[in-house]
Amino acid sequence: xxxxxxxxxxxxxxxxxGDGGGIGDGSFKDIQPNYSGxxxxxxxECTWGAKALxxxxxxxxxxxxxxxxxxxxxxxxxxxxxxxxxxACWTDGGYGHVAVVVAVESExxxxxxxSNYNGNRYVSNFRGWFDPRxxxxxxSYIHPK
Numbered sequence: 001x002x003x004x005x006x007x008x009x010x011x012x013x014x015x016x017x018g019d020g021g022g023i024g025d026g027s028f029k030d031i032q033p034n035y036s037g038x039x040x041x042x043x044x045e046c047t048w049g050a051k052a053l054x055x056x057x058x059x060x061x062x063x064x065x066x067x068x069x070x071x072x073x074x075x076x077x078x079x080x081x082x083x084x085x086x087x088a089c090w091t092d093g094g095y096g097h098v099a100v101v102v103a104v105e106s107e108x109x110x111x112x113x114x115s116n117y118n119g120n121r122y123v124s125n126f127r128g129w130f131d132p133r134x135x136x137x138x139x140s141y142i143h144p145k
Contacts, residue, residue, distance in 0.1 A: 033053050033123045044116055046097050047064055050087055065095055078143070088110070
């Protein structure tokens with residue numbers, strides 16, 4: 001995508017209170033993937049799914065575990081606070097994993113959409129509610145500009 005990155009609100013279809021949601025407000029967004037033009041990540045990988053769900057994410061940020069550092073270097077806010085529409089980034093000692101947050105109840109209870117979870121090479125909400133702090137290593141969140 002050339003030019004100024006698209007705003008997150010352009011890719012959120014329904015639900016929630018309209019402000020992107022925060023911890024404990026019960027917000028939910030049915031974020032739909034946009035697969036057009038994704039050439040920087042291999043089809044079916046977690047990075048491909050995250051880019052389809054969050055087109056504002058950078059190209060060539062590396063494996064999932066490298067995304068937080070790459071995003072920080074590109075000027076994105078990266079912290080420990082989940083927010084609907086942010087990208088969850090886990091560093092598990094291997095390749096890591098990324099997913100897009102679609103619901104937040106608390107820091108220890110979120111839902112995500114992702115690809116390549118347990119070998120499922122398509123985008124879906126595979127886990128329902130779960131605690132991201134005990135999923136796949138340390139978790140951080142990349143927030144759109």
